[in-house]
Amino acid sequence: MTKTASTRERLLAAARDLFWTRGYSNVSVRDITNAAGVDAALVSRYFGGKQGLFEATLAGIPRWEALDAEGEALLAAAVASFAHPFDPDCVQANPFTMLLSNIIDPEMGDKIRTLVQEGLAAPLARKLDGPYVEERAAMLLAALFGMALMRKNFQIAALTDPPPQEVSAQIRHLAQAALHFKA
């Protein structure tokens, strides 16, 4: 939010903050432009409309094609690429909550779906060894998203109050169970 930041980037930053926490259809163009301190008409000029602005924020979601880790380190690398989604100090929106907030949306749901399918689940399955790679990748995603959901959205006390390393141990426990699924 520095004064030198171009209007376009101020818009993008405000859109990311709002879209990622409140969801596409729960954020109006005027919400964003008020937060960014610019006029509402500039969204259409710079991004072609609200939809284009949302898709621009979508580019900030990491994909898992480039994960350079294997075995046990893979899990840590995957979680770390999502900007400490289980750190209580990180009140910012993270990619997990972003995807959770927008999967329901009737307009943007398809884009979120294919992003998770092709950007997360498929590359993760390609990096796994052994049988049931796709099922195990899906289960790992379920564990990570489920824990993020319980913590950030449902705010279950047992996951929000303890120090983050304890929660991390539980996440690791569940995620490794997913990866070790057999038969």
Added chain:
Amino acid sequence: MTKTASTRERLLAAARDLFWTRGYSNVSVRDITNAAGVDAALVSRYFGGKQGLFEATLAGIPRWEALDAEGEALLAAAVASFAHPFDPDCVQANPFTMLLSNIIDPEMGDKIRTLVQEGLAAPLARKLDGPYVEERAAMLLAALFGMALMRKNFQIAALTDPPPQEVSAQIRHLAQAALHFKA
């Protein structure tokens, strides 16, 4: 949708169908009344408004205080109470997807949150034995919601294509890992 069904119940049924799949803010009053074949003004008359109609549908969500099972059977009873959320033949909305669809909403999120906290997590923890009951209950919820999310919302192929009993085995695997968490 029988002709003898009262208008109030027709409204409630249509609201459940739409709210549970598309989320509170993505459904308009006119969407519901058109589906029910009644006038839009009747929502305000019968339920005091859109918000009241949504809260009326909230009463249909099962709580876990009344679960009469223990040990290994507890998991099966919990999942069964949610109306076969992993059955592909059940394209209807189920309570899992209902809660997922509405947790984001700025107006209804609080109600959904307390429902999950006090209606699901807390009573489940009370039925568990041993240490870490609250953490294990939260992890079990994370596993169930995570798998429902991957299947119904993100539509990961590895969880939508196989027959339901295979998916059930994976859910059971992940859920039991959650329940067996130690240290």
Added chain:
DNA sequence: GGGGCATGTCAACAACCGTTGACAAAAAAG
């Protein structure tokens, strides 16, 4: 039959939505 009550219809409201085009100001290019 007639008063009272429930039930449903209709039009309209004010508020908000995303988007557009005209216009002003500033900067860049000639």
Added chain:
DNA sequence: CTTTTTTGTCAACGGTTGTTGACATGCCCC
């Protein structure tokens, strides 16, 4: 300096939202 291009402001648009009040209709009870 003049022209052109960029950058931002403003008012307004058509559409949709949830809600309201007036009005018509049917039904029961006295």
